[in-house]
Amino acid sequence: MVERIHHVAIICSDYQRSKAFYTDVLGLSIIAENYRESRDSYKLDLALPNGGQIELFSFPNPPERPSRPEAQGLRHLAFVTDSVEAAVSELNALGVEVEPIRVDEFTGKKFTFFQDPDGLPLELYEK
Template structure:
């Protein structure tokens, strides 16, 4: 039986730029960082607050992939936040372009989209903590 998502894997074009984005801007904690010499590749394991992970990979000359929200495949990666407005304001202060905040027509929850350094669509979805 499936219990949860363990991790999402992301291949980036500029490892240092993406590492900075996910750690310094989004605030994810580094679990492990490994250089895999035979592949000329880095693998960075990042901890999400709920225990899930993001694996950030670098490979020499990865092929381009459409990254538009309506392209075939994974549509986007969404992060739960207590306040879409405050996280959106924070990202804008870090020179990250954020779309206008919208309301989900079915749940009435606030959400918005932004992109990582490679244009991967990321979403902020408001889900206030119940603690």
């Protein structure tokens, strides 16, 4: 029935800051950028290397997430990487704080967490 995730939609509080984070820091390329005047909202489609996408939305005065990371709904977004250490070094060089690297007790794979500009938990998970 389903094959893979097509996209993940994220609503941000500061469109330009989040756009810079996802393109300049994470290196995602822009597929399309549209301003919807009737909603005073941007929709930015970003390409992931595997064909998936992130849709970045802006809306006037979106409500904050009630708590993290155990709030109902999306807990975090995880990205696969060849080397967690290398990715952490790149993020640190760009001024992004990253939690200490951990090892998944079930798979033995390295992983860590960081946040986007709105505090959305993002994970790096080693291949």
